[in-house]
Amino acid sequence: MYEVIAFYIFAISTMVLFTITVMSKNVLYAMTALAAGMVMISGFFFLLGADFLGVVQLIVYVGAVMALYAFSMMFFDATKDIKEKHQNPSLAFVLGGLMALVFVIMFSAPIIGENIQALYPVGLAEGLGAFGNAQDVGLVLFTKYLVPFEVAAVMLLVAMIAGIILAGKKMDYSLTECEASDKELEDEILKGGAK
Amino acid sequence: MESLVYVALFAPFVGSLFAGLFFARSPKTHLVGIVASGLLALSFIASLMLAIHVAEFGAVHVTLMDWINAGDLSIPFGFLVDEVSVTMMVVVTLVSTVVHIYSIGYMDHDKGYNRFFSYLSAFVFSMLILVMSDNFAGLFIGWEGVGVCSWLLIGFWYHKADRPFEENPSISPSWAANEAFIMNRVADLGMLVGIFLIYWNIGSLQYDVVFEALPNLKDGILVAIAIALFIGAMGKSAQFPLHTWLTDAMEGPTPVSALIHAATMVTAGVFLVIRANPLFSLDAVAGVSFFIASLGAFVAFYAASMALSARDIKRIVALSTLSQLGYMFAAAGLGAYWIALFHLAAHAFFKALLFLGAGNVMHAMDDELDIFKMGGMKKVMRGSYIYMGIASVALAGLPFFAGFYSKDAIIETAFNDGSFIIWGILVITAGMTAFYSFRQVFFTFHGDERYKALGFHPHDMYKYVLVAMAPLAALAISFGWFMEDFREFITRNLPDYEMSHHTHHWAWLLGLLVIILAVTGIVIAYKKYAGTGKEAWKRDEVFEQSFIYRLVANQYYVPKFYDEFIVKPYTIASEKFWAIDKAVVDGSVDLIAKAFYKSGDVSRGMQNGNLSSYLNWMGAGALLLVVAAAISAFIG
Amino acid sequence: MEIGIGHYLILSGLLFSIGFVGVLRRKNLLMLFFATEVMLNAVNVAFAAIGNYYGDLSGQMFAFFVIAVAASEVAVGLGLLIVLYKKYGSLDLDVIATMKG
Numbered sequence: 062m063y064e065v066i067a068f069y070i071f072a073i074s075t076m077v078l079f080t081i082t083v084m085s086k087n088v089l090y091a092m093t094a095l096a097a098g099m100v101m102i103s104g105f106f107f108l109l110g111a112d113f114l115g116v117v118q119l120i121v122y123v124g125a126v127m128a129l130y131a132f133s134m135m136f137f138d139a140t141k142d143i144k145e146k147h148q149n150p151s152l153a154f155v156l157g158g159l160m161a162l163v164f165v166i167m168f169s170a171p172i173i174g175e176n177i178q179a180l181y182p183v184g185l186a187e188g189l190g191a192f193g194n195a196q197d198v199g200l201v202l203f204t205k206y207l208v209p210f211e212v213a214a215v216m217l218l219v220a221m222i223a224g225i226i227l228a229g230k231k232m233d234y235s236l237t238e239c240e241a242s243d244k245e246l247e248d249e250i251l252k253g254g255a256k
Numbered sequence: 257m258e259s260l261v262y263v264a265l266f267a268p269f270v271g272s273l274f275a276g277l278f279f280a281r282s283p284k285t286h287l288v289g290i291v292a293s294g295l296l297a298l299s300f301i302a303s304l305m306l307a308i309h310v311a312e313f314g315a316v317h318v319t320l321m322d323w324i325n326a327g328d329l330s331i332p333f334g335f336l337v338d339e340v341s342v343t344m345m346v347v348v349t350l351v352s353t354v355v356h357i358y359s360i361g362y363m364d365h366d367k368g369y370n371r372f373f374s375y376l377s378a379f380v381f382s383m384l385i386l387v388m389s390d391n392f393a394g395l396f397i398g399w400e401g402v403g404v405c406s407w408l409l410i411g412f413w414y415h416k417a418d419r420p421f422e423e424n425p426s427i428s429p430s431w432a433a434n435e436a437f438i439m440n441r442v443a444d445l446g447m448l449v450g451i452f453l454i455y456w457n458i459g460s461l462q463y464d465v466v467f468e469a470l471p472n473l474k475d476g477i478l479v480a481i482a483i484a485l486f487i488g489a490m491g492k493s494a495q496f497p498l499h500t501w502l503t504d505a506m507e508g509p510t511p512v513s514a515l516i517h518a519a520t521m522v523t524a525g526v527f528l529v530i531r532a533n534p535l536f537s538l539d540a541v542a543g544v545s546f547f548i549a550s551l552g553a554f555v556a557f558y559a560a561s562m563a564l565s566a567r568d569i570k571r572i573v574a575l576s577t578l579s580q581l582g583y584m585f586a587a588a589g590l591g592a593y594w595i596a597l598f599h600l601a602a603h604a605f606f607k608a609l610l611f612l613g614a615g616n617v618m619h620a621m622d623d624e625l626d627i628f629k630m631g632g633m634k635k636v637m638r639g640s641y642i643y644m645g646i647a648s649v650a651l652a653g654l655p656f657f658a659g660f661y662s663k664d665a666i667i668e669t670a671f672n673d674g675s676f677i678i679w680g681i682l683v684i685t686a687g688m689t690a691f692y693s694f695r696q697v698f699f700t701f702h703g704d705e706r707y708k709a710l711g712f713h714p715h716d717m718y719k720y721v722l723v724a725m726a727p728l729a730a731l732a733i734s735f736g737w738f739m740e741d742f743r744e745f746i747t748r749n750l751p752d753y754e755m756s757h758h759t760h761h762w763a764w765l766l767g768l769l770v771i772i773l774a775v776t777g778i779v780i781a782y783k784k785y786a787g788t789g790k791e792a793w794k795r796d797e798v799f800e801q802s803f804i805y806r807l808v809a810n811q812y813y814v815p816k817f818y819d820e821f822i823v824k825p826y827t828i829a830s831e832k833f834w835a836i837d838k839a840v841v842d843g844s845v846d847l848i849a850k851a852f853y854k855s856g857d858v859s860r861g862m863q864n865g866n867l868s869s870y871l872n873w874m875g876a877g878a879l880l881l882v883v884a885a886a887i888s889a890f891i892g
Numbered sequence: 893m894e895i896g897i898g899h900y901l902i903l904s905g906l907l908f909s910i911g912f913v914g915v916l917r918r919k920n921l922l923m924l925f926f927a928t929e930v931m932l933n934a935v936n937v938a939f940a941a942i943g944n945y946y947g948d949l950s951g952q953m954f955a956f957f958v959i960a961v962a963a964s965e966v967a968v969g970l971g972l973l974i975v976l977y978k979k980y981g982s983l984d985l986d987v988i989a990t991m992k993g
Contacts, residue, residue, distance in 0.1 A: 068895045072903050079907060079930045083914030088922060095926050102933050105900070109944040114952045118936075121959050126929070126966050130922075133970045137922065137977060145919040146986060149872075156875050157913030160882060164905025167886045168898055201949045202956070209953075213960040220964030227971025868919050868985040875916045 067108060075101040086142045088134065096127045112194040257309055258318045261335055264302035264345060265388060268352070268380040271295035276374035284369035289360035292373040296356045296380065300349035307342045311745055315339070317390060324393070331461055336390035339749040340597065344387040344527055347601045350727065351519040351608045352380045357724035358612050359511040361717055362619060366509075372412060376515065379405035383520050387527060392451045392461040395528070399447065399492065402521045407437040409516060410508040425815055426504030433508075436501035443491020443498055450484030453477065467534040475540040482541040485532060486548060493525025493581050496555050500815050502578055506570040510615030513570060518577050518611050519604035526584045526600055533593045533750060546675075549589025553670075553678040553685075556582030558812070560688040564695075565809045568625045569614050572696045576651060577607055579689060583666050586678060592669040592753040594746045598739065599662035606650035606658055606732035610693075612725055613644035617700055620714035621707065627696060629712075632705035636714050639722040641701045643729050648697050650732040652690035652774045661736030664767050671766055672759040686770050690777030695785055702786040900941030907934035921973055921983040925966070932962045 078098035085091040099122045106115035202210055271292035279288050310316065315338035324331040337345070356376060363369050382405055386398025411433030418428040426432040455461055457477055458469045470478065489495070494502035505517050516522070529536055529548065536545050559578035566572045580603045587596035620637060621630065634641040650657040653664065663686060670679035707714065716722070743752075755763070799805055810816065862873060911934060914927025936955040943951020973983060980988050 065895055068899065072899075075903075076906060076910065079910045082926050082930060083910055083917065083923075088920075091923060091926055095929060098930070099933060102937060105937050106940055109900075109940045111940045111944065111952050111955075114936075114940060114955050117956065117959060121963055122929075122933075126963055129966055129970060130925075133922075133974065136974050137983065143920045143923065143984075145984070147917070147919075150917075152872060153875075153913050153916035156872075156879055156916055157909045160879055160912050161906055161909035163879075163882050163886050164909065165902055167889060168901035168905055170890070197949060198952060198956075201953060206953050209957060213957055217960060217964050217967075220967040224967035224971040227968070228974045865989045866985060867988070871924075872916055875912065878912075 064108060067104065071101050071104045071108070074098075075105075086144075088137070088143060089140070092127065092130055092134070095130075096123055099123050099127070110194060113198045257306070257316050260302045260306050260309070261316060261318050261337055261388070262320075264299045264306060264349070265335065265381070265384050267295040267299035267302070268292075268377045268384065272374050272377035272381060275370050275377065279370040280374070282370065284367070286360065288370045288373050289356070289363075292377050293353065293356040293360065296349060296353040296377065299380070299384075300346070300353045303342065303345040303349045306337050307346050310337060310339060310342045315749070328459060329455070331391055331393045333394065334390040334462070335388040335394075336463065337388060339746050340527075340530060341387045343597060343601060343746065344523075345384060347604045348380065348383050348387065348520050350731075351604055352376075352383075352515060354608065354724055354728055355511045355515040355519075355612070358514070358615070358721050359509075361721035362511055362615055363509065368412065372409075372509070375405055375408045375412070376511070379409065379516065379521075383524070386524055390463055392454060392463075392466070395531075396447065396451060399444065399488070399524065402492075402516075402524065403437060403440045403444070406440075406505070406512075406516050406521055407433045409512040410436055410505045412509055412512065413507070416507075421815075421819070425811070426507050429507040432501070432504040432506075436505050439498050439501045440491045443488050446484045446486075446491070447488025450481050450488060453481045453484060457481075463531070467532075470535055470538065478535065478538060478540045479544060482535055482544040485528060485535070486544065489525030489528045490551075491525070492528075493522050493585070494578055495525070495551055495581065495585065496558060497814070499555065499559070499578055500811070500818060503571050503574045503811070504815075506568070506574050510570065510611060510618055513574070514608045514611030514615065517574060518607035522577060522581060523584070523600050523604065526581065526588060526596055529585070529588045530593045530597050530600075530750065533588075536588070537591055537593075537751060545589045545591065547589070549586045549670075549675065549678060552582040552585030552587075552589055553681045554582070555579070556586065556685045557681045557688075558582075560685045560692065561808050562811050563692040564688060565805060566692075567628055569617060569627050569630075569696060569700065570611075570625055572627075572692060573607070573610050573614055576610075576689065576693060577603075579685060580607065580651075582685075583663060583682065586682060587666040587669055590669050590673045590675065590678075591751070592666070594743060594750045595662065595665045595669055595753060597746060597750070598742055599666060601742075602650070602658040602662040602732075602735045605728050605735055606647040609643055609725060609728040609732050610647035610651065612728070613640050613647060616640040616717045616721075617644075617714075619717060621712050624707075624710075624712065627699040628706070629710055630700045630707055631703040632701070633707070633714055634701040637701070637716045639716050643722075643725055644697055644701070646729050646732050648693040651693045652778060653686055653770060654690075654774060655771060656733075656736070658732050658735040660771075661739045664770060665739075667770060668755060668759060668763060668766055669753065671762070672755050683770060683773060687773030687777045690774035691781050692777075694778045694781040698781055698785040897941055897945040901938055904934045904938035904941070907931075907937065910934075919985045921976070921985065921988075925969055925973075928965075929962065932958055 075098050078094045078101065081094035082091045082098060085094065099118065103115040103118040103123070106112070106118055271294075274291055274295075275288045279285060306316065315336065317336050318334065320333040320335065322330070323333045356373070359372065359376065363372050366372065379402060382398050382401025384398070386395055386402060389395045389398060411430045414430040414433070416429050418431060421427060426435075451461065454466055457473055458466050460466060460469075473481075491498045502517055502522065506513055508516075535541065536548070556579045559575045559582060563572050563575035563579065566575060580599070584596045584599050584603070587593075587599060616637065617630065617633065617640060618625065620633070620640075624630075646657075650659040653659045667679060667682050667686065670676075670682055800809075807813070862869070908931050911927045911929075911931030914930060915924060918924050918927055936958055939951040939955040939958070941951075943949060943955075976988060977983055982988070
């Protein structure tokens with residue numbers, strides 16, 4: 062019973078928080094709502110027995126990603142309200158509403174659930190689950206999903222380097238646009254860097 | 257002997273290429289004319305040697321190479337030089353040689369001198385292919401080749417502007433060229449059908465195979481083949497009702513008229529009938545043959561009647577050509593193929609002479625064609641006068657001249673055949689022929705010097721041109737003397753035509769009748785047109801307004817009829833179809849193009865450079881994909 | 893009343909639609925990033941729910957990788973945002989309309 066109550070509490074709170082994220086004019090409000098929504102999302106993961114995923118959600122998303130957003134906010138003027146011009150204000154809602162309608166119809170129809178089949182089930186059938194979720198995830202991640210895991214690691218490294226380079230020094234100088242024409246500027250910058 | 261055949265055939269081709277490839281863009285040079293004429297003369301000599309060879313040893317049959325080998329169809333480039341084709345070759349190359357030399361003088365002042373010789377030699381080459389081929393396909397190639405060359409040559413002065421129909425019946429050279437070509441195309445369709453029928457029923461196009469297989473065919477097929485081939489012959493030989501192009505073709509330069517429209521191309525139809533004599537002499541196609549004879553007689557009279565009133569010097573000669581072609585068809589239709597061929601050869605000589613003489617007069621008169629504006633020119637143009645006189649005498653059929661023997665033989669044939677109506681028409685036409693040809697001579701060379709008032713200063717042609725014409729004059733006089741030799745030579749290949757004793761008995765009387773009529777015609781012409789001074793000829797205004805005169809002068813309104821009932825409806829229909837074409841075909845093509853333009857114009861609005869609107873479009877697309885996924889999930 | 897997979901999937905669809913509306917509606921690049929995060933999270937919920945339904949850990953694995961991708965996306969994307977902001981002084985898409993040909 063408490064599962065049902067928890068689901069509905071989480072569901073309603075995530076939807077409200079994410080709606081605030083999408084609709085808010087203030088970046089700070091939106092970001093706060095997003096962070097809170099993500100915490101609520103991790104609640105679903107705990108409900109679904111994916112404890113490790115819930116923890117990762119909290120650490121990576123709420124901790125790391127949101128912290129990154131918060132830091133980047135220092136570059137932008139976060140106190141000012143965002144002004145946006147909307148040519149077709151209703152278009153987004155119509156399209157989004159239709160999208161939601163289609164999803165609801167699709168997922169509430171019983172056919173879908175029956176047609177889905179796990180092709181290569183990994184989990185309880187192989188005797189997992191005996192050690193708790195974190196151990197199971199570790200086993201699967203370092204056996205079956207080892208290569209994707211490594212690739213993801215490399216990708217994160219690349220993203221880190223890219224982030225550093227993009228947000229690093231000499232950001233007022235465009236590498237692509239002023240290559241030939243702004244030779245002098247380049248020299249100047251290089252000199253400045255040397256000082 | 258094989259090499260002689262190739263020399264005879266390809267010398268004109270070499271001449272044509274020489275003129276066309278090396279001198280097409282260079283200024284006029286006599287080298288071209290001399291080389292082309294020399295090669296033609298070479299071809300003539302080769303033909304003559306072949307003729308002697310054929311007379312002694314029989315036909316020469318050579319195969320140059322395989323041409324078409326597809327399934328059962330096997331057509332080689334084969335050439336057959338037998339009595340018939342060698343006769344044609346000698347006639348064609350002789351006349352062509354003279355015409356080539358003549359053209360050196362005649363086209364002297366023309367800008368298109370080199371081009372002219374290229375076309376002229378190409379024409380001779382095509383004609384030689386036509387007569388020498390040993391199968392119907394090769395004949396057809398030559399047939400079309402002469403058609404194209406005649407188109408090029410009639411329209412040689414294509415830059416001349418159109419004049420209204422009332423002023424000049426053959427509106428302009430390019431118009432006349434198109435008319436000739438289109439009319440020949442109409443007839444060529446018949447020819448093609450005939451060739452297809454032959455191949456369909458016999459499986460070969462080789463003359464010897466075809467003629468051997470003919471008697472085994474059904475009567476209906478034979479008649480169909482004969483009719484189809486004769487339709488082709490009608491077009492090329494300008495028989496009624498496809499005759500109007502010949503007189504209009506006089507728009508071309510005079511050497512062309514002499515070569516194509518007198519001596520060679522127009523006789524191709526007669527040649528076809530003679531060549532296909534095994535077909536036309538079958539009993540099954542007797543009706544067709546008689547029709548050919550009747551049509552020939554009709555055309556002989558019809559054309560002669562038009563010539564009576566014509567005022568254009570070249571038109572008179574053209575109409576007389578038409579008339580003489582009628583004679584040839586009459587003889588061929590009655591089965592006297594060798595007489596038809598004999599008349600063909602004789603006619604080629606004197607008619608070419610007549611045309612070249614007329615060309616001399618035109619040249620002297622600055623291209624003036626109206627004989628009413630000439631007169632008394634014998635003093636200034638003695639050479640041409642003598643030549644024209646000889647040719648006219650030969651044409652009129654006075655004794656001891658070429659025309660006398662051949663024409664008399666045709667008339668005798670008609671009498672012998674018992675076709676007295678044809679005979680009567682031909683006899684009357686003979687009188688008319690004498691009248692109109694001497695009317696022309698007297699108008700031009702006798703009487704008052706009307707040209708002086710008009711400010712012309714005629715002078716005779718160059719000496720070498722007149723000398724070059726001499727062989728034709730000699731043959732126009734003497735060719736008839738060799739009739740028996742020719743008969744002996746040619747009947748080895750063609751069926752002989754023997755006059756009955758009854759006809760033999762009356763032959764002298766028939767000949768006398770024709771001579772009397774001819775002389776009467778000449779005398780009338782002399783009385784009416786040759787006088788000078790006050791009693792000289794005056795135009796009879798009343799007569800010129802009469803119905804018959806106007807009927808004849810307007811060529812029996814046949815061109816008018818064609819114009820009103822074929823050309824104009826066709827033009828109207830073409831305009832209608834053009835409109836439909838524009839609306840439907842062009843319209844649909846334009847519509848596709850416009851649709852792309854329109855869609856581009858509309859969808860260009862999407863590319864406004866704003867990422868947000870791109871995202872909106874992407875969102876719409878994603879929604880569509882999700883909807884599609886949902887639908888496929890529900891269906892699947 | 894039992895909470896089944898249908899509940900989770902519908903919730904996931906609704907959250908995704910909310911993110912979708914955000915992507916269509918917002919013109920500020922930072923807010924667009926937020927909306928994208930919302931959509932990614934919605935999908936993660938669906939993955940976890942389906943994995944749970946079948947007793948299959950692959951769903952969670954996919955969710956992990958999505959989180960990894962999202963993290964790197966944020967790292968690169970924020971770097972780009974900073975460059976753009978320095979260049980144009982704004983993150984509004986109507987201002988940064990440079991893609992017009």
